[in-house]
Amino acid sequence: MSFQILLNVFLAFLLMFLTSNYTPSGFVIGYILGLISIIVLRNFFKSRLYITRVWAVIKLIILFIKELILANISVLLLVLKPKLQMQPAFFKYDTQLKSDWEITLLSNLITLTPGTVVVHVSDDSKSLFIHVIDSNDIDETIDSIKNSFEKAILEVSRS
């Protein structure tokens, strides 16, 4: 992926030197043409196109904003309830993510969506310990994390 970005920048400079157009606009034109040529030659690269990964990152950001708004509304409803019927609890969540940045990103996403807080990462980095505000729907919480955030992060890191 990083090789493709480097190649794309190199192609942009190549077009700048060919057309003697040493301006930012010349760089942008060269970058777009380089992107088109890289898409044409997509089968010769070992990893997938980096533009799909950029798209996955954008999708992850949109998903995060959506979840943040929804979860905050649900916590607002919890706060405004006259009777508190919630049962806080800790549970262990086994993750399939490997590298440091993936675990950090997942933990921050879980913490920033209200109702759940990551309190600890196990020593082998295979499971997160999460505090949940209402233990009546733990399975639902696990499913929602697995199907939304973890899937999106895996989509980004898939080579």
Add this chain to the structure above:
Amino acid sequence: MKVNNVILQFTTKIVFFIIFFFAVHIFFAGHYTPGGGFVGGLVTASAIVLLLVAFDLKTVRSLLPINYIYMVAIGLLIALGTAAIAMFLDEPFFTHFFDYFYLPLFGKTSLHTAALFDFGVYLVVVGVTMTIIQTIGEDE
């Protein structure tokens, strides 16, 4: 007992760059806007302290093999030397000079010897802060 600090350590690796760049910006902004050598030095020292908090003293020593006492000495020498330049040119002590130069990439910039003096202050502040913190930290 060793705790798994994945989140803190990875976040530190990213945030360190941001703090360091902000320190450089605040150092060079000191002439016309708030900032300068003292604040820039403190912010730089805080970036190194963040590394110390997330990792340990040995790791940071291997990353930055600097003797901070020498750093203080060099900073004082730079500040004194900048102030002493004027004496060799029949001007009073601490007279500063400035002129406009055409640098590559920057275009027309005004270079001022006060920036050199500020750099000396910067080195002294970083050195003193890190000396204090490391001396307290390695107390066993």
